[in-house]
Amino acid sequence: MPNKRFLNALQGKPQETPPIWLMRQAGRYHSHYQNLKKTYSFEDLCKTPELAAETAMGPIVDFDFDVAILFSDILFPLESLGMDLSYDPGPKFSELLSEENYKKIFNQHLPIQSLDFQAEAIERTIEKLPEDKSMIGFVGGPWTLLSYAIGKNKEKDIDDLSQFEWDIVKNELIPLLKENISLQIKAGAEIIMIFDSAANQLSKRDFDKYIRIVFKEIVLNFNNKVGYYAKDGVDYLLIENIKNELQVPLAGLGIDSSELITDFFRSSREGFIQGNFDEKIMTQSKETMERSLDKFIEKISSFSAKDRVGWICGLGHGVLKTTPEENVRSFVKKIRKAFV
Numbered sequence: 001m002p003n004k005r006f007l008n009a010l011q012g013k014p015q016e017t018p019p020i021w022l023m024r025q026a027g028r029y030h031s032h033y034q035n036l037k038k039t040y041s042f043e044d045l046c047k048t049p050e051l052a053a054e055t056a057m058g059p060i061v062d063f064d065f066d067v068a069i070l071f072s073d074i075l076f077p078l079e080s081l082g083m084d085l086s087y088d089p090g091p092k093f094s095e096l097l098s099e100e101n102y103k104k105i106f107n108q109h110l111p112i113q114s115l116d117f118q119a120e121a122i123e124r125t126i127e128k129l130p131e132d133k134s135m136i137g138f139v140g141g142p143w144t145l146l147s148y149a150i151g152k153n154k155e156k157d158i159d160d161l162s163q164f165e166w167d168i169v170k171n172e173l174i175p176l177l178k179e180n181i182s183l184q185i186k187a188g189a190e191i192i193m194i195f196d197s198a199a200n201q202l203s204k205r206d207f208d209k210y211i212r213i214v215f216k217e218i219v220l221n222f223n224n225k226v227g228y229y230a231k232d233g234v235d236y237l238l239i240e241n242i243k244n245e246l247q248v249p250l251a252g253l254g255i256d257s258s259e260l261i262t263d264f265f266r267s268s269r270e271g272f273i274q275g276n277f278d279e280k281i282m283t284q285s286k287e288t289m290e291r292s293l294d295k296f297i298e299k300i301s302s303f304s305a306k307d308r309v310g311w312i313c314g315l316g317h318g319v320l321k322t323t324p325e326e327n328v329r330s331f332v333k334k335i336r337k338a339f340v
Contacts, residue, residue, distance in 0.1 A: 001126065002190055003066040003134040009272045009312050010191065010224070010251060014305040017339045020332055021067035021136075023195070023229075023254075024318030025059040030325060032058030042087045046072050052121035057128050062325075063332050067134045068125055070184065072118050074140030074195055077176050078149050080111035097149040099164045106172055112179040119187035126188045137184035141196025141230070142173040142218075143210055148198075158201045161210075169210070174217045181218070185225055191251045193227045194218070197317075200233030211239055215248040222249075227272065229254030231317060236264070243271075257316025262299055265308045274312040282315065282331065283322045290330060297338045 005019035027033055036045060036055055045051045055071040079085040082105050084094035097105055108114070118137070126135050146168055147153045161169075181192045194214070202210055219226045228239065228250060236255060243250050252272030255261050261276045281292045300308065313335050319328065 001129065001131060001134060001188075003132055006066050006134040006190070006312070009310050012270065012309055014309045016305050017336060018308075018311045018313040019066035019134075020313045020335060021065045021069065022059075022314050022319050022328070023069075025063070025065060025069060025328075026055050026071050027319055028321035029319050029323040029328070030058055030062070032062060042073075042089065046076070046121075047117045049117055049120035049124045052117075053124035053128055056121075056125045059328075060129065060133060063328055065133075065332070067136055068129055070118060070122055070125070070135075070137040070189065072121065072138075074138070074144065075148055076115060076118075077111070077139070077173070077180055078145055080108060080114045081105075081172060081176065082107040082111075083149060091148065093149070093151075096151040097146075097168070099162075102164075102168065102172075111176055112183060115180055115183060118180070119183050122184060122187035122189050134190050135188055136191050136193060137181075137187075137189035138193040138195055139177050139180050139184075141194050141199055141228075142169045142177060142214065143202065144196050144198040145173055145177075147201060152201070153198055155201060157203075160203055161206050170213065170217070174213070178218055178221060181222060181226065185222070191225055191227055192222070193229060193254070196228065196230040199230040204235070207234060208238065208242070211242055212246065215242060215246055215250070219248050219250055220246075224249045224251045224271070226250065227252040227254065227274070229274070230256075232256040232258035240264075252310065252312070254314070255316070260299075261311075262303060262308075265303050265311070267306045267309060269310055272310040272312050273308075274314050276314065276316040277331070279315040279317050279320055279323070282327050283320050283324070284327075286324065286326055286330060289327050290334065293331060293334055297334065301338065 008015045009019055045055050052071040056068050060068050075091050086092050184192055250271050255275040257276045257278040264273050277296050281289055
């Protein structure tokens, strides 16, 4: 450790071949994961460190990604705080959080201790990794966690956040997420990604306020160790402007496939830029996917290695469960063949 291509992207060193890793690269589309699921539950795979390491290693062995990702779930901090969480197969809470019940539900005084399995999973994964691969961790964004906790995660847009919601973000979730990030870094993760997939629910005014809080209260505490990703519908230029205004040492930014990633290529950029081939196209036939990928490669190839400094190749979002494995294999091979 670490992977040279990944390290170059983090350090802003121009290079021809980008590192590759995909959100949810260890998941339901992959036969390795499906074989493990014949014997173990999702929670078993996440909370048993040896199994989490074995799950994370599957796509490294099969597809030769540059980076392994902690195999876990963004919602476990909510369980740590006291929410009753199960998976059937998706996440379910026995009782949603509300202003009336939150003191009863959030009843754990040292919640970080119940996330120790993540630290050991990172350590066990690193033990299995070849020396030329990197290791990263992740947490969910505080609003994304709260959106699930209060049952708003399936809503497209929401009203302005209430004072109660802001208080939960700032007083309950952010302190625990900071400890969670520290735990994963101490275990050996090179960077931690904040996956904030529900941030696009927020109004522009609330998102501006929210991202400032996330940057000030979380990212500023971890110098170039934390990256941020939010799905389509957020203003990525606003994120970058706030980062620059606050002089936040953000490790990098993930870009959804609804945007042209080339709009974010610039030789002066600080931090990585990740993405962003369309994950939905990955589910189509190999021939259709490869035609679209060729066009994607053609656009990016018009930029010099200096202009696309910091680029980490990936998808706009996570690998979908209907993605053929052969498409993932072809994706990695074509990117590496095109950028040499």
